[in-house]
Amino acid sequence: MDIVTAHDRPSTPQEAIGIQETLRDLVELEDRCPQEIVTVTGLDVAYDEDSGLIAAAAVTLEIDGFRVVEKRTVVSRISFPYEPGLFAFRELPPLLDALRALDHVPDLLICDGHGLAHPRRFGLACHVGVVTGLPSVGVGKTRFVGEHDEPGSERGSRTPLLDDGDVVGAVLRTQDGVKPLYVSVGHKISLDNACRQVLRLCPAFRQPETTRQADRLARDALKEAL
DNA sequence: GCGACAG
């Protein structure tokens, strides 16, 4: 897969913020993904702070049946400190390497982190979407920005995530009585469609099947590299 | 000044 990038390795936080403020104007919030989504790629990373290693994984599944189409892992060095709001610059380099290694271009990317639900409306999911040009969705496990009511306890219930008067995402219950997920638009997809696809990916567990598999792959790759 | 703060 071809990826044009030159804006993923800033040397200072100030520079990183500048990159986000420049790229955020390229985010497309309309549905520009295929009408029928067939393949979905899950992205995740695992860290080992002691060795300074980071492992990234990209797993492409057929959304209907979850058959594995292909999977790639990359292990490299951590190149940016963790900082809320800038954490994409930590995960982006290895994630893009993993995506570049894919042979098949997926219909949608599922990121482990927020998209628009970010202080500058440009979280990891937006960044990955913009630099790849692919539709992307951000799925967070905890709140980063915004306020919301508690969604109903049944799977599929959702409430809007509001920040500064903007609907920046949705708090979506993916399993009955289980802690909800924070879904936000990354790129080229509407919030409604994003929630619909995430629900399809969560038939039995809280987290999307794509994220679960990517998480496991990244951990295994990291363990293997130690 | 005092919290809050994706992974």
Place this chain on the structure above:
DNA sequence: ATCTTGTCGC
């Protein structure tokens, strides 16, 4: 993210 005992609920 990762570490990591005990503990609550079904």
